[in-house]
Amino acid sequence: MIPIDPESVTAGPVPAVTMRGITKRFPGVVANEQVDFEALEGEIHALLGENGAGKSTLSNILTGLYRPDEGEILVRGNPVAFHSPRDAIEAGIGMVHQHFRLAASFTVAENLVLGHRDAADRGFLLEPRVIQGRVAELARRYRMPVDPGARVWQLSVGEQQRVEILKALYRGARILILDEPTSLLTPQESKNLFETLRLMVAEGRTVIFISHKLEEVMAVSTRVTVLRQGKLIGTVLTKETNPRQLARMMVGRDVVFTQKKEAVAQTERDVVLDLRGVTALSDLGTLALQKVDLTVHAGEIVGIAGVAGNGQRELAEVITGMRRLTSGTVSIAGRAMRSGDPLAAIQQSVSHVPEDRMGTGVAPSLSIADNLVLKSYRRAPISPQGWLRAGRIRANAVDLMRRFNISAPGPQTPTRLLSGGNVQKVLLARELSSRPKVLVAASPTRGLDVAATDAVRALLLEAAARGVAILLISEDLDEILALADRIAVLYGGRIMGVVERQKAVVEELGLMMAGAA
Amino acid sequence: MVAVPIGSLIGAVILSSIILLATGHDPLATWQRLLERGFFSEGALSATLVQATPLLLTGLAAAAAFRMQTWNIGAEGQLYLGAVGASGIAIALQSQSAALVIPAMVLAGLVTGAAWAAIPGALRAFFRTNEIITSLMLNYVGGLLITYLIFDSHSYWRELSTFTSRVFPQGKYLSPSAAWPSLQIAGIGVPFGFFIGMFAAAGLWMLYRSTRFGFEARVIGDSRSAAHYAGIRTRRKIVAVMALSGAFAGLGGASEIGDFRHVLDPRGLQQASFGYGGIVVAALARLNPFAVIVVALLLGGLSNGGFSLQGADFPAGLVGTLQGLILFCALAGELLVHYKIRLGRPAGVSHKPADAARVGAA
Numbered sequence: 001m002i003p004i005d006p007e008s009v010t011a012g013p014v015p016a017v018t019m020r021g022i023t024k025r026f027p028g029v030v031a032n033e034q035v036d037f038e039a040l041e042g043e044i045h046a047l048l049g050e051n052g053a054g055k056s057t058l059s060n061i062l063t064g065l066y067r068p069d070e071g072e073i074l075v076r077g078n079p080v081a082f083h084s085p086r087d088a089i090e091a092g093i094g095m096v097h098q099h100f101r102l103a104a105s106f107t108v109a110e111n112l113v114l115g116h117r118d119a120a121d122r123g124f125l126l127e128p129r130v131i132q133g134r135v136a137e138l139a140r141r142y143r144m145p146v147d148p149g150a151r152v153w154q155l156s157v158g159e160q161q162r163v164e165i166l167k168a169l170y171r172g173a174r175i176l177i178l179d180e181p182t183s184l185l186t187p188q189e190s191k192n193l194f195e196t197l198r199l200m201v202a203e204g205r206t207v208i209f210i211s212h213k214l215e216e217v218m219a220v221s222t223r224v225t226v227l228r229q230g231k232l233i234g235t236v237l238t239k240e241t242n243p244r245q246l247a248r249m250m251v252g253r254d255v256v257f258t259q260k261k262e263a264v265a266q267t268e269r270d271v272v273l274d275l276r277g278v279t280a281l282s283d284l285g286t287l288a289l290q291k292v293d294l295t296v297h298a299g300e301i302v303g304i305a306g307v308a309g310n311g312q313r314e315l316a317e318v319i320t321g322m323r324r325l326t327s328g329t330v331s332i333a334g335r336a337m338r339s340g341d342p343l344a345a346i347q348q349s350v351s352h353v354p355e356d357r358m359g360t361g362v363a364p365s366l367s368i369a370d371n372l373v374l375k376s377y378r379r380a381p382i383s384p385q386g387w388l389r390a391g392r393i394r395a396n397a398v399d400l401m402r403r404f405n406i407s408a409p410g411p412q413t414p415t416r417l418l419s420g421g422n423v424q425k426v427l428l429a430r431e432l433s434s435r436p437k438v439l440v441a442a443s444p445t446r447g448l449d450v451a452a453t454d455a456v457r458a459l460l461l462e463a464a465a466r467g468v469a470i471l472l473i474s475e476d477l478d479e480i481l482a483l484a485d486r487i488a489v490l491y492g493g494r495i496m497g498v499v500e501r502q503k504a505v506v507e508e509l510g511l512m513m514a515g516a517a
Numbered sequence: 518m519v520a521v522p523i524g525s526l527i528g529a530v531i532l533s534s535i536i537l538l539a540t541g542h543d544p545l546a547t548w549q550r551l552l553e554r555g556f557f558s559e560g561a562l563s564a565t566l567v568q569a570t571p572l573l574l575t576g577l578a579a580a581a582a583f584r585m586q587t588w589n590i591g592a593e594g595q596l597y598l599g600a601v602g603a604s605g606i607a608i609a610l611q612s613q614s615a616a617l618v619i620p621a622m623v624l625a626g627l628v629t630g631a632a633w634a635a636i637p638g639a640l641r642a643f644f645r646t647n648e649i650i651t652s653l654m655l656n657y658v659g660g661l662l663i664t665y666l667i668f669d670s671h672s673y674w675r676e677l678s679t680f681t682s683r684v685f686p687q688g689k690y691l692s693p694s695a696a697w698p699s700l701q702i703a704g705i706g707v708p709f710g711f712f713i714g715m716f717a718a719a720g721l722w723m724l725y726r727s728t729r730f731g732f733e734a735r736v737i738g739d740s741r742s743a744a745h746y747a748g749i750r751t752r753r754k755i756v757a758v759m760a761l762s763g764a765f766a767g768l769g770g771a772s773e774i775g776d777f778r779h780v781l782d783p784r785g786l787q788q789a790s791f792g793y794g795g796i797v798v799a800a801l802a803r804l805n806p807f808a809v810i811v812v813a814l815l816l817g818g819l820s821n822g823g824f825s826l827q828g829a830d831f832p833a834g835l836v837g838t839l840q841g842l843i844l845f846c847a848l849a850g851e852l853l854v855h856y857k858i859r860l861g862r863p864a865g866v867s868h869k870p871a872d873a874a875r876v877g878a879a
Binding site for chain 1: 726727728729730731732733735736739740742743744745746747748749750
């Protein structure tokens, strides 16, 4: 532990952690450049920025994972040099990663003591009851109900996150860093998390909250530090700012999500996508979809809301032929589709933007040009008589790259070298240029920065305006509220309800997402 | 691009020179002899082509499959079966003219090799077995099969007309009409099989570059799930590519019979292990069909030169050691292409630019 100098503990806010002039370079990238950052005791400090802005690098430096090339770190006024994450833990800095680092087959209590030594240890022997008692005590204090004896694989995502936070607290973290903690939570779970965080800072702990969601930053933080392209843009008091200003700081220009769909009068339009009693199994053989009935009209966007793992992936896959139905039918424009045959779906003009865009949506090592003909390669004009026409493949790529604003060195660039936003544009360019009747888009903006998100949403709206029936599957409720005409909530493989956007109430949707309605 | 092969070559020369010096041989003289016998002396290239022809065809076999990330390790067994097919049809048609027999042998080699390879292909496609293991195991089955045909049975392939052949088993020698022509070019005898191999290389290159079939294979090779997503029939494709690969290897077996051996010779075929050599050829050629031709010639020369190094003062084991070192250095060079050596950075931190970009993403 860092010895605490009594002189420095004075009344008023004390800097818990100070980073000065931090620079970190990777080959070809400057991830952090002369960044100053300070978080006080008793505050929730949000670290805001787009993808690639350097938030993760900065927090990895603070947790001892990376060593900065330049700059210094002070914890409660004392300079520190972390050589490993263990040093950072000993200085009282804990981190909850976006992807949890828990041993799934161990109990909650075992995970907490994993790799940690303290007085409760007697050599190799663990004292389960002592540890479980302490865990239960911590959980009560911070209102994070979790059973210390439960095994991690039995827990929901929200519970697993609580375990991660408890783990950091158990190791004596005074400064807790949370990396996009709400990305997998329902609105209710997020609210509970914020309560816990407030309790922690009330005790004088410090929370550093990494996010790119403006609403929650406004809701939970005391101050906000914004990074852009590795540089510090500024630190502001939350109560003196607004989402618009933060968005401007984040992207360097005014961006608000102006994309909003005009409602279509669906009664006048034809039903294009029609699901009746669709039942399907997951990869593990469990029931993933149960008697799902759903229709999407031409020009309509139907949003599928829900927490990941409630059948969204399977729903997208049965419509696009990638998964077999065990019962029920999927019809496109009145024609029943052959189940479990992606080629049949392609031939019936069903386009698909899959969740796993790199790997499923594109063949990563193949060129942009090849990926743009990934579905049309089997027809004239690309391959009359079975022979590929290199010139036409190239011309197709040049045309689509221009129309869809794909920035890349050239059509022959391997697709895996593109940024997430450009990969998604390659995908959408291919899927929308084939004149689809139906488009199934799964998490189309996940992981994209603000500008790319905007572009993707604009493309979806444009397609709907041309009469494409769109099924938008997204965990981002704000996105669904902005784009969808109707919203269906999927929980445990069932449709919990379908509401029109104008009549949708966020709290009700949240309850349905949690299976409570 | 050129620095790595040259570096590997220098490494190989240094390492083998150390061994040659330690065993009391003059490295320079040995190298000179190896190169002369392999490539430059009278008749050297003709002898090298005898080794290079089967290596070319099995190299193409490996390249055809590996390009789609389908790991056919069974060229060895497919070559045996090609030899069985080609010699069988030649015996059946022994009174016919060469114009009929030779095409029939080529076809038989292609078909039997393809059929043998289709077995692990189908197992892979429909039952998800690991084709590396099944194709490898079928090599042993193939080897035992040809041994059985000649040594352990009175099969159609075995010579039984004379007393000695009944006591000392051997295969039926083929009629002269089944001997493949060798084309004389500038005094070098180019086997017919080598010619077919060069055409096959061009065909394979075209197939992968500019046909639907090749496009689908490239997509499957890069990402199975992307292929499934794009509506490609991946299972049929795996069987087809395995069969194609096996056809090349089977052609190698047919060429062994028609060009060189003129008899089904289980010991000779198994000793040469051209099927495994083809994997090395394909790897060194980075799966490029045209490079396979060049690499097959180089390795053919190396093994041919090696034969003539052997003698009272130069044991076969030492020849093998030298060849092994050269291959080792060449393959090590191929592997090291993917790594960079950096000095003066602390351990435990990733330096790859790809990772840096990923960490940059919050």
